[in-house]
Amino acid sequence: MAAPLAFQGTSKHFGAKVALDQLSLTVERGEILGFLGPNGAGKTTAIYLALGFLRPTTGGGTILGKQFGDTASRAGVGFLPDAPTSFAATAPGTVELAGRLNNMRNPRLRDRANALLARLNLSSAGKDARRFSRGMQQRLGLAQALVNDPELLILDEPTSALDPPGVLEVRELLRATRDEGKSIFFSSHQLSEVEHICDRIAFLDRGRMLRHGPLASFLEDSGQSEIAIRGLSASAEVVQRYQPYLRPSTDGALHFVLPLKLQRELIERTWAAGGELVSVSPLRRTLEDLFVAWSEEGRA
Amino acid sequence: MTKVWLIARRLLWQNRWLFLMLMFWPYVMALILTVGGKPDPDDVTWMLHQECFAGLALVAVTGSTLLGNEQRSRRIIMVLSRAVSRPQYLLSLLATAWLPLVLYVSGFIVSGIMLAAMIRQPNRGIFVMALAQLVLGVWAGSVSIFWSVLLPQILASLVSVACVGLAVFVGGLGMIGPGRLLLALFEIAISGHNTPATIGIDALLTLVGGGVWFAAAAWIFGRRDLNLTAD
DSSP states (O other): OOOSEEEEEEEEEETTEEEEEEEEEEEOTTOEEEEEOOTTSSHHHHHHHHHTSSOOSEEEEEETTEETTOTGGGGGEEEEOSSOOOOSOOHHHHHHHHHHHTTOOTTHHHHHHHHHHHHTTOTTOOSOGGGSOHHHHHHHHHHHHHTTOOSEEEEESTTTTOOHHHHHHHHHHHHHHHHTTOEEEEEOSOHHHHHHHOSEEEEEETTEEEEEEEHHHHHSOOSEEEEEEESOOTTSHHHHHTGGGEEOOSSSSEEEEEEGGGHHHHHHHHHHTTOEEEEEEEOOOOHHHHHHHHHHHHHO | OHHHHHHHHHHHHHTHHHHHHHHHHHHHHHHHHHTTSSOOHHHHHHHHHHHHHHHHHHHHHHHHHHHHHHHHHTHHHHHHTSSOOHHHHHHHHHHHHHHHHHHHHHHHHHHHHHHHHHTTOOOHHHHHHHHHHHHHHHHHHHHHHHHHHHSOHHHHHHHHHHHHHHHHHHHHTTOTTHHHHHHHHTTOOTTSTTOOTTHHHHHHHHHHHHHHHHHHHHHHHTTSOOOOSOO
C-alpha cells in the first residue's frame, strides 16, 4: 500500500530562488512525522506543493496514492494552516462547511462536528468565528481538519497560539489520531512539542533536507557523558588536565562534560588521585541542540 | 454544484451590506427622477440605460476583485485544501459576482415598471433589458474572472470594465454576440421598441462567449500557483 504522503525529488523555484531542492520524503501509515527547520527553510512550500496550491518546478509526489493536486484525494486529508481563517459563520457552521466540502453529509457530519467542538472546548464559543482569539481559531482550524476523519493530517504550526492546557489537549488528540492508524505530517517550531509526539523527524534548511530518521535515534546518544567527582582540589593535576571539560556547578562537586572516549581515563585518574566518583550520566541530546547544530551546518 | 453554492453563499454573506445597498440603487435613481413630478420619457430611458451599464460594471468589478481578496485573506486555502477543484472554485466566484445582479435587476424591473406607468408607456422593454442584462452579466463575470486570474485586482477591474466598453464598440461595427447585445441593450426603448430581431441569437452567443472566457480562466488557473503572498 502506498505511503499516505510521498515527495519524490520535489523542487520548487520562485524565479532564481530555490525554495525546495529535490525533497524526497515519505510519511508512513500510523506515524507522526515532525517537519523542522528555521524560517524560510521551505516547510510551508512543501506543504503547499502537497496540497496542490503550488506546482512543483521538477519532480512531484503523491498524496493518498494520487498525484499532488488531485481534488478527490483531498477528501481524505485534513489540513490546518499556520494562520487559520474563516468566513463569517459560527463555530459549528465553520466546521460543517469544511465537512461538506469534503463530501460529508448530515447527520454524521453534525454529530462529528459537535463532538470535535466539545472536545476542543469550543461548544460555547461566540457567534462569528472571525472574531475568535488566535488560540480559539487554531482549535477551530483543528476541528475543521479532523471533521472528515482524515487518513492524513497536515498541520502547520498547530500549537503555536495555544496556552499550556490547550497544547496538552491537542497533544492527546493527535496521539489518539495516530493510534487510530492515521498519519500526521507536523511542521513546528515548538521543539518540545515535536519531542513529545513525533515518531520521526525531517530537518530542512534552505530548501534542502539535511536529516531525517527516527527521533529517538537522534536524541538517545550525544556521544558525551557528565561525570561528577568530589575530594579533589581545583589545583589537582587531574582537574587541571581536564580543565576544558569542567562545567560550573553549585553543589560542591566538580562536574565534567566530556566525550565518551575520555570517560574511563578520567575515572581512573580520579581514583588514583584519591578522589571520589559521585555520578556518571550519559548525556541525552535535546532537539534544540540538534536544531541549532543542524542550522549551523546548513549555513556552513 | 452544491459545493459551488456552499462557497458562493459564504462569499455573498461576507459582502451582504454592499449588495443590499446596490439592490436599492435603482429605486434611489427612480426617486431622484420623480421628485419634481412626472419625469421626461427621454430621461427615464437614459436612466435605465445607465443602470444597465452600472449593473454590468458591478458584475465586472466584483468578479475581478474576488479572487485577489480571497488569496490575500488566505480563505482560499481553507476552501482548496478540501475536495474542491479549481474550476468549481472559480464557478463559485462567478456565482458570487452574478447573483447580486439578480437582486439589482429585480430593483431595476420594479422601479422601471413604476416609471413606465408614470409616463404612461408599455413596459415590455424593461423586461427585455433585464433579461439582456442577466445574460450579459454571465459574460461580464466570466471576462472579469479571466482577468483576475492573470492580473492584480485593480488592473483586472480596469481591464474588465474596458472589455465591456470595447464590446459596445465592436457591437457598433456589427460584430454578433455580446457586442451586438450590449449595443441593443443601450438602444431598446421602455416600450420594447427597437428590440432587434437577432437578440435571441446574440444572447445565446453571449452565453457561449461567457463559457469560453470561463473555460480559459479555469484552464489557466488550474495550471498556476496560488498567489498567497501579495496583490
